[in-house]
Amino acid sequence: MPVTLKELAARAQVHPSTVSRVANNDPGLRIAATTRTRIEALLRETEYRPNGVARGLKLRQTLVLAVVIPDITNPFFAALFRGIEDGATPRGYQVLLCNTDGIPERQRAHLHSLAARRVDGVILASTFLKDPAVRWLRHQRTPYVLVNRFSEDGVDPFVGSDDVMGATLATQHLIGLGHVRIGHLAGQPTVSTGVLRRKGYQAALAEAGITADPDLVVESGFVEEGGAQAMDQLLSVRQPPTAVFAVTDMTAVGAYGAARKRGLRIPEDLAIVGYNDIPLASRLIPGLTTVHVPIHEFGSAAARMLLEQIETGVLTPRRVVFAPQLVVRGSSQAGADEQLVGRPAQRSPAE
Amino acid sequence: MPVTLKELAARAQVHPSTVSRVANNDPGLRIAATTRTRIEALLRETEYRPNGVARGLKLRQTLVLAVVIPDITNPFFAALFRGIEDGATPRGYQVLLCNTDGIPERQRAHLHSLAARRVDGVILASTFLKDPAVRWLRHQRTPYVLVNRFSEDGVDPFVGSDDVMGATLATQHLIGLGHVRIGHLAGQPTVSTGVLRRKGYQAALAEAGITADPDLVVESGFVEEGGAQAMDQLLSVRQPPTAVFAVTDMTAVGAYGAARKRGLRIPEDLAIVGYNDIPLASRLIPGLTTVHVPIHEFGSAAARMLLEQIETGVLTPRRVVFAPQLVVRGSSQAGADEQLVGRPAQRSPAE
DNA sequence: TTGCGGTGAACAAACGATTGCCCTATGTTA
DNA sequence: TAACATAGGGCAATCGTTTGTTCACCGCAA
Numbered sequence: 206m207p208v209t210l211k212e213l214a215a216r217a218q219v220h221p222s223t224v225s226r227v228a229n230n231d232p233g234l235r236i237a238a239t240t241r242t243r244i245e246a247l248l249r250e251t252e253y254r255p256n257g258v259a260r261g262l263k264l265r266q267t268l269v270l271a272v273v274i275p276d277i278t279n280p281f282f283a284a285l286f287r288g289i290e291d292g293a294t295p296r297g298y299q300v301l302l303c304n305t306d307g308i309p310e311r312q313r314a315h316l317h318s319l320a321a322r323r324v325d326g327v328i329l330a331s332t333f334l335k336d337p338a339v340r341w342l343r344h345q346r347t348p349y350v351l352v353n354r355f356s357e358d359g360v361d362p363f364v365g366s367d368d369v370m371g372a373t374l375a376t377q378h379l380i381g382l383g384h385v386r387i388g389h390l391a392g393q394p395t396v397s398t399g400v401l402r403r404k405g406y407q408a409a410l411a412e413a414g415i416t417a418d419p420d421l422v423v424e425s426g427f428v429e430e431g432g433a434q435a436m437d438q439l440l441s442v443r444q445p446p447t448a449v450f451a452v453t454d455m456t457a458v459g460a461y462g463a464a465r466k467r468g469l470r471i472p473e474d475l476a477i478v479g480y481n482d483i484p485l486a487s488r489l490i491p492g493l494t495t496v497h498v499p500i501h502e503f504g505s506a507a508a509r510m511l512l513e514q515i516e517t518g519v520l521t522p523r524r525v526v527f528a529p530q531l532v533v534r535g536s537s538q539a540g541a542d543e544q545l546v547g548r549p550a551q552r553s554p555a556e
Numbered sequence: 557m558p559v560t561l562k563e564l565a566a567r568a569q570v571h572p573s574t575v576s577r578v579a580n581n582d583p584g585l586r587i588a589a590t591t592r593t594r595i596e597a598l599l600r601e602t603e604y605r606p607n608g609v610a611r612g613l614k615l616r617q618t619l620v621l622a623v624v625i626p627d628i629t630n631p632f633f634a635a636l637f638r639g640i641e642d643g644a645t646p647r648g649y650q651v652l653l654c655n656t657d658g659i660p661e662r663q664r665a666h667l668h669s670l671a672a673r674r675v676d677g678v679i680l681a682s683t684f685l686k687d688p689a690v691r692w693l694r695h696q697r698t699p700y701v702l703v704n705r706f707s708e709d710g711v712d713p714f715v716g717s718d719d720v721m722g723a724t725l726a727t728q729h730l731i732g733l734g735h736v737r738i739g740h741l742a743g744q745p746t747v748s749t750g751v752l753r754r755k756g757y758q759a760a761l762a763e764a765g766i767t768a769d770p771d772l773v774v775e776s777g778f779v780e781e782g783g784a785q786a787m788d789q790l791l792s793v794r795q796p797p798t799a800v801f802a803v804t805d806m807t808a809v810g811a812y813g814a815a816r817k818r819g820l821r822i823p824e825d826l827a828i829v830g831y832n833d834i835p836l837a838s839r840l841i842p843g844l845t846t847v848h849v850p851i852h853e854f855g856s857a858a859a860r861m862l863l864e865q866i867e868t869g870v871l872t873p874r875r876v877v878f879a880p881q882l883v884v885r886g887s888s889q890a891g892a893d894e895q896l897v898g899r900p901a902q903r904s905p906a907e
Numbered sequence: 908t909t910g911c912g913g914t915g916a917a918c919a920a921a922c923g924a925t926t927g928c929c930c931t932a933t934g935t936t937a
Numbered sequence: 938t939a940a941c942a943t944a945g946g947g948c949a950a951t952c953g954t955t956t957g958t959t960c961a962c963c964g965c966a967a
Contacts, residue, residue, distance in 0.1 A: 206697070207671065209923060220947050225925060235944055257673040258618060259923035261609045262952045269652070269673075278634040278835070286628055290655055299669060301620070302653040304641055318650060320558065322608040322620075346557070458839065484629070488809065490841045560953060571917045576955060586915060610953035613922045 208251045217244050228253060261323065270511060271301040271319045273312060274330045279428070279455060280483040281500060282330065285352065288504020289328055296512055298325070305331050312338055320345055326511040328504075332356045333395045348514040350507045354397045362514065364507045364525045368398050371496040371529030372405025372450065375478040378494070378531055379448040380413045382538060384476060387415070388439045388446035390425035390432055390456045399427075402452050402480065421446050425456050432459025440467060448476035448537070454483045457493055457536075476537040480529075491535025498529050559602045568595050579604060612674065621862060622652040622670045624663060625681045630779070630806060631834040632851060633681065636703065639855020640679055647863055649676070656682050663689055671696055677862040679855075683707045684746045699865045701858045705748045713865065715858045715876045719749050722847040722880035723756025723801065726829040729845070729882055730799040731764045733889060735827060738766070739790045739797035741776035741783055741807045750778075753803050753831065772797050776807050783810025791818060791826075799827035799888070805834045805846055808887075812840060827888040831880075842886025849880050 210228075214221040219240065226234045227244045247253075261267040270293050274282040290300050301324065303315040312331055316338055319327060326348040332339055332355070339356040342349045350362045379387050389406045392399025403422065410417050420442045425435030432451060436459060439446055451457035457479035461471065469475045471491055479486060482497035506525050514520045533541050561579075565572040570591065577585045578595045598604075612618040621644055625633040641651050652675065654666040663682055667689055670678060677699035683690055683706070690707040693700045701713040730738050740757045743750025754773065761768050771793045776786030783802060787810060790797055802808035808830035812822065820826045822842055830837060833848035857876050865871040884892050 210925095211923075221924080222926075222948080223946060225923095226946095229925080231926090235946085237945060240945080254668065254672040255925095256613075256923050258609060258612045259952090260925080262607075262613050262923080262954095263925050265952075267609060271650075277628060277637055278631065280629065280631070280634075283629040283631075283634050286653070287655065290653070297669075299622075299652050299654065299666075299673070301650050302637070302641070303650065304638065315650075317605065321605040322650070485836065485839075488836075488840075561955095562953075572954080573918080573956075574916060576953095577916095580955080582956090586913085588915060591915080606955095607953050610922090611955080613924090613952090614954050614956090616922075 207256070208253055209256070210253075213244070213247055213251065213253060217247050219244065224248075225255075228255065265323075266325055266515075267323050268298050269301060269322070269324045270298050270508070271303060271315075271324045271327045272330070273303045273305060273315055273319075273327060275307045276304050277302060280485055281453070281455070281481050284483065284500040285330060285504045288501040288506075289508045290504075291501070292505035292508025293512070298512070307331060309333075309336075309338070313341075316341065320347060325515050326350075328352055328507050328511060330354065333393075334397055334400070348511055350511045350514070352503055352507045356397075358397075359524070362510055362520055362523050364503050364510065365398075366496075366498040366503075366527045366529045368401035368529075369405040369408065371480060371498070372402035373409045374405075374529065374531045375450045375480065375494075375496050376406045376409035377413070378533070378537060379450065379476060379478060380409060380415070382448070382476065384446075384448040385415060386418070386421065386444065386446045386448070388421040388423070388449040390435045390439070390449055390451040390460060391422050392427055392452040393424060396427075399452060402450075406450055425452065425459070427453045427456060429455045429459040429462075432456030433463045434459070436460040436463035440464070440469075446475075449478070451477060451479045454479035454481045454486045454493060454495055457495070458485065458489065461489060461493075461536075472535065472537050472539055478537055482532055486532075487534065489536070491539075492541075494534045494537035494541070495532055496529045497532045499527055502527070558607070559604055560607065561604075564595070564598055564602065564604060568598050570595065575599075576606075579606065616674075617676055617866075618674050619649050620652060620673070620675045621649050621677050621679065621859070622654060622666075622675045623679045623681070624654045624656060624666055624670075626658040627655050628653060631836055632804070632806070632832050635834065635851040636681060636855045639852040639857075640859045641855075642852070643856035643859025644863070649863070658682060660684075660687075660689070664692075667692065671698060676866050677701075679703055679858050679862060681705065684744075685748055685751070699862055701862045701865070703854055703858045707748075709748075710875070713861055713871055713874050715854050715861065716749075717847075717849040717854075717878045717880045719752035719880075720756040720759065722831060722849070723753035724760045725756075725880065725882045726801045726831065726845075726847050727757045727760035728764070729884070729888060730801065730827060730829060731760060731766070733799070733827065735797075735799040736766055737769070737772065737795065737797045737799070739772040739774070739800040741786045741790070741800055741802040741811060742773050743778055743803040744775060747778075750803060753801075757801055776803065776810070778804045778807060780806045780810040780813075783807030784814045785810070787811040787814035791815070791820075797826075800829070802828060802830045805830035805832045805837045805844060808844055808846070809836065809840065812844075812887075823886065823888050823890055829888055833883055837883075838885065840887070842890075843892075845885045845888035845892070846883055847880045848883045850878055853878070 210221040210224050213224045224244055272289055277283055293300055305312040328350050330352040332351055336356040353365045355363050391403050423435040423438050425431040451460055457477050460477055464475050479493050479495035482495045486493040486495045535541050561572040561575050564575045575595055623640055644651055656663040679701050681703040683702055687707040704716045706714050742754050774786040774789050776782040802811055808828050811828055815826050830844050830846035833846045837844040837846045886892050
């Protein structure tokens, strides 16, 4: 059992409040040097650390943040979490991680628990358009930041990338390679990234004077399995695409599988472009051409915004939007894989 | 600001303790039906949830667990975390995630913070042999469980696999394929998995009457970059191995890169076997032959053990050791990749 | 009328820290 | 010598719950 103020006070023959002031280095404290020394020795000897729970109750701050995401086993969210933790830990905060598997009810349940625990703030990366949970957060006056996806355009603190621009870049790249029948593995229309990336895809086609074929857009969701199914469907139309833009890298991974199963060569028979540039993208064979976004910085920026909001009560700027960048690899352009050489090494993981 | 007991009590014209008892459904409570109804209506109307911090102070339990790992972006730990959360959430616990990057000082700092926060228990997956942090946990009487690695043989609550057996299986597999010069990308001798897997490797060689060549064992650590460097070194010896057993899958991924850079074909020129069977293993080309361990179950078993310890004060059994199983894929045996067909789908991730 | 048992709730003491205010010596000044 | 600063700490309220104990009241029986 860790030592308490009261016990220390008894041992030092002083009042607990005095020990507290010494421990907290109260600036306005007048105290005899000998007393201070005696108390400090005791503090060191017992390795006293104030009970965080009691402190939280009194000071109304827990020094805990929460991160709510669909699934940490998705490399995108793992990298995001690292960014958040790296931003929060140096400032004394620790981070609760909540996986929702994309199920609104689980998200709701987690948020309610988090509110009951009085976490100081929430970073939410699993929101969808018109998400009632976000309205609830607003109403609760819980500090929060949305990441990657937003719920209502422009009203919430947000960190993400310019999805329309990223999708446009990706599609223009395929157009530039001479593709005309370009498919899209699309995210759900209930999610901002799904909507905006589809919009960017369509904008690029329109700009190039290519008439959009509705058969070439298939909803895949954001994960591997959906990507495989949707790709399979795309390859079954009477005149299949020669290239696809997948709404996320994981979706593209699914597409790889589906293409390979049909004996298609990438990129000769089918060019593929993804979105996010997760670590896995460069390890695929061929490497996945994708839209790079600074995932780790999403996290650290979100943490910074959240902490600013918590500590100062105000927030400026309210939105951080990174410009995405195309990374060309072998999945769209044969022989392009050497562009990988010299990319910065990843943060070192360890078993 | 959420509503408090005191406010509710004022509105219901009763004492706070009465509201508390109604909210907690105190079995021994005698109360007039009308009063109870009035209070219950108020509880629902205000969506009252007791302040978890105050509750934690009074009850001396926070309903928070902590997971301490090297790095969540390593797929092994991501899967492990899911297992833990899936075991903890249904029982009302939420989980703090702490990344140490394998740095003892960061681990120490996190554990101190966690103790100050009075987390109910800790799951530690980043320990090493004779880890002072584990001794500290014991001394603090903080409930804890070690996962995957242990600190001192047999003394701590532990969940993991039989590393010697797994390594033996892997090596025997290579021997069975006719390999004689078999290398080992080894973990550090300061970590239990490093020591035991090396021991299993050596045992298999000895049993087959193959004399161990010290040049064929190179310390790689547990991550990709180390694997690449160590593999490079192995391929530089005067008579390079025709097969290697890598201490983890991530190390094997590094080996893939190194081999490919030299133009070696896998498995024809170099057979590779890994350990852990992370999701990435089956997506590599060729698929990575590896020692399968139930990562998700590591997590849920650890959570169960920890909760038992927390809630009952005792722990039985103290050790859960899973028997590992070899999964043969194309990295050791050409044409073996079809053994992948029909493997259970992964848990659905989402962007 | 007194006593008693049962109802229905209030009281109050924790849990461990923080912090504004008060109190008592002692020395200083007028 | 009376008034007053100042130094050095103690007091007590507070954060929001939980829970063992006490209390007031009512009806009923003796």
